[in-house]
Amino acid sequence: MTWSAEVIVSLKPVVNDPQGLVVRDGLRQLGFDGVRAARVGKHIVLEVDAEDEHSARELVSRMCETLLRNPVIEDHRISSLRRLEDG
Amino acid sequence: MTWSAEVIVSLKPVVNDPQGLVVRDGLRQLGFDGVRAARVGKHIVLEVDAEDEHSARELVSRMCETLLRNPVIEDHRISSLRRLEDG
Numbered sequence: 593m594t595w596s597a598e599v600i601v602s603l604k605p606v607v608n609d610p611q612g613l614v615v616r617d618g619l620r621q622l623g624f625d626g627v628r629a630a631r632v633g634k635h636i637v638l639e640v641d642a643e644d645e646h647s648a649r650e651l652v653s654r655m656c657e658t659l660l661r662n663p664v665i666e667d668h669r670i671s672s673l674r675r676l677e678d679g
Numbered sequence: 680m681t682w683s684a685e686v687i688v689s690l691k692p693v694v695n696d697p698q699g700l701v702v703r704d705g706l707r708q709l710g711f712d713g714v715r716a717a718r719v720g721k722h723i724v725l726e727v728d729a730e731d732e733h734s735a736r737e738l739v740s741r742m743c744e745t746l747l748r749n750p751v752i753e754d755h756r757i758s759s760l761r762r763l764e765d766g
Contacts, residue, residue: 626728641713
């Protein structure tokens, strides 16, 4: 079976986010005064082969821990996991 | 009121994603043979002031269209919108 997983990799709350500050200030300069904060992370969509939902989730978690996130400064979560029709 | 919005900015399906190919190939080189595809986008968390949920959503959409996405190659969606307690 093939699964589609959406993973969010975001900076930990205590870590400075210069990219987010640029986004916030850019929005303010464009007249969006109501923006208080912005933080920028990664959204990764993976298609993986796995026997069942549990295995797919476990596989994607290992991928995150091995390559996709930097555990010193980043958190990750699987925001969605669904089976693909063609899988 | 203050609102927290999560925005996903992703490349349109027809657009090549070299970063995603690097992620896919990197995972395969690490032994994750079951990975078929990977695509990389942005996950942006915004805190904005707005009168109500409808205004907040409309404001964040305008921010996306003005600054956060490149309409030629990227799509965006608001994946979550919630009121913050201190708002």
